[in-house]
Amino acid sequence: MKQSKKGYIVYSGPSMLEPDVNIIGILTMKTTNAKTGDMAQLTIIRDDVEPHVAVKDGLDSAICGTCPHRHYNGGSCYVLPFQAPLAIYRAYHRGLYTKGLPAFNYNASVRLGAYGDPAALPYD
Numbered sequence: 007m008k009q010s011k012k013g014y015i016v017y018s019g020p021s022m023l024e025p026d027v028n029i030i031g032i033l034t035m036k037t038t039n040a041k042t043g044d045m046a047q048l049t050i051i052r053d054d055v056e057p058h059v060a061v062k063d064g065l066d067s068a069i070c071g072t073c074p075h076r077h078y079n080g081g082s083c084y085v086l087p088f089q090a091p092l093a094i095y096r097a098y099h100r101g102l103y104t105k106g107l108p109a110f111n112y113n114a115s116v117r118l119g120a121y122g123d124p125a126a127l128p129y130d
Contacts (some may be wrong), residue, residue, distance in 0.1 A: 011101035012036065013094070013103045018053065021126045027068035028053045031127050032094050032103055033116070045115040049094050051120025056095055057121070069122035091121040 017031035030053045035046050050069045051057050061100040064078040066087075075081035085091065097103065118124045 009033035014107060015103050017127050018106060021068040022055045022128060023071045023126045024068040029069055029126055030098060032098060033093065045117055047117040049091055049120050050126050058130035060124055061087045069126050071123050073123060085121045090116050
């Protein structure tokens, strides 16, 4: 039986917020998030530093910009970078995601910025 894809690399390249830093945009297709329900979610992370380390060291500005909710600045971001963002980062580095856009219902709900600011990605 063919296993369904869990996620897709929709972007890999420079951050639009800090062009000298490479980031990745991962679209995951399933979630167990009770608040959002099951929907595709876009996570934006650095490709070179685990998310919880980036937050601790203030290196998350390439994906979070000047957001006042950044943990590093004492903000109130509700996303815990050592949970889903870390799991996605590690899955990416294990090669579990496919490059490109998935074939799915484009009328379906997609949560942009489940972690990270979508403005860090190129518009196109």
